[in-house]
Amino acid sequence: MSEELTAQTEELSLESKTVFDNKEEFTAKHPLSNRWTLWYTKPQVNKNENWHDLLKPVITFSSVEEFWGIYNSIPVANQLPLKSDYHLFKEGIRPEWEDEQNAQGGKWQYSFNNKRDAAGVINELWLRGLLSVIGETIEDDENEVNGIVLNIRKQAFRVGIWTKDCDVNKLKTVGERLKKVLQLREEQKVEFISHDASNKKGSASIVL
Amino acid sequence: MVKYTEDRLLELKEETYIPQPQILEAFNQMIESVKEHAAAEAEKHKAIKWNNGDTYIDEHGNERPYHHMNRRRASRTANKPSLRKKSVENVDEDGWATLSKPKRSFGADEGLEERAKFRESVREGTVGGSGTVKAKPNNKNLGSSKAVDPRDAIADKHTTTFNAFEALGDGDDDDDDE
DSSP states (O other), X not given: OHHHXXXXXXXXXXXXXXXXXXXXXXXXXXXXXXXXXXXXXXXXOSTTOOXXXXXXXXXXXXXXXHHHHHHTTSOOGGGSOTTOEEEEEETTOOSSTTSTTTTTOEEEEEEEOXXXXXXTTHHHHHHHHHHHHHTTOSSSSOOOEEEEEEEEOSSOEEEEEEESOOOHHHHHHHHHHHHHHTTOXXXXXXXXXXXXXXXXXXXXOEEO | OOOOOHHHHHHGGGOOOOSOHHHHHHHHHHHHHHHHHHHHHHHHXXXXXXXXXXXXXXXXXXEEESGGGGOOOHHHHSOOOOOOOOOEEEEOTTSOEEEEOOXXXXXXXXXXXXXXXXXXXXXXXXXSTTTOOOOOOOGGGSSSOSOSSGGXXXXXXXXXXXXXXXXXXXHHHHHHHO
């Protein structure tokens, strides 16, 4: 079964053309500032699959109309299997620490540890996160945000905003906005961890 | 840079265009297969954990495993309640929170008055006459069955008891001698 899955996911490619390559078919009324790629991490179904095999680009878009078309055609957050991730990143940036655009950066994140309570709101909160990223309202003009990630885990739903670097002054706005987007209360803290420090436990450098 | 607020983007929700629907279809199929695989794995795991394959046919003709007859006591499997007392948070006028551990029951303030009264009475000699408290230990609650009072510890003394086998043996010998 896993071989079939691998074959299917191999068909999903970044190379395919978008609607902007054929303007006769579609003219975007509401273009976005950036082109965005949706990525998916497939849970491992076969021990031979490594991280690189599991992380797949799904589709790239650059208009509001395309965003809604895609969003309405894919499973919502709470319908994804365990150990899945959605990643929405600017085109050309792989959602990996090793990518040179991410290497010097980190992530703001919040874990919804009470899955039972969060299951009812995670779809709406993830959508709000996506809208703040593609609408570019998650930051002012810092151009710090590379993408947004959703992790579906046994114990928690986790939402993270990946940034280009770790400049505290620029990052604060992003952290505060993420808190608003996720509708967190004052005592619910978002934390920033640089990718460098991610391997060390308890290494959150900023907490808001 | 073009910016769209959340409200503006939600207003445009109806204006959709699905680029490359075949890719999204393949993506949905892949997720469905992953879900099926996960469900099958969960089922397999369940079977491994709870069923040794030994089954019987019930009165309705259904095949059922025996595991319900081998239930373990709840005390073996259920979560035990945490008896540990949690710290109490005291917030002062300035808003500083101090965590204080609750006192153990035998050290708590509850019996303070009675304890003081008892101690005073001991000091004055009202309890136990000559100022000392005579307390006899209760042997049955002690771990060892040895007597506490050394006078009670009696040395093994020789006892003569009637032994029927010995008596019979003696009789036989006597007979032989005769």
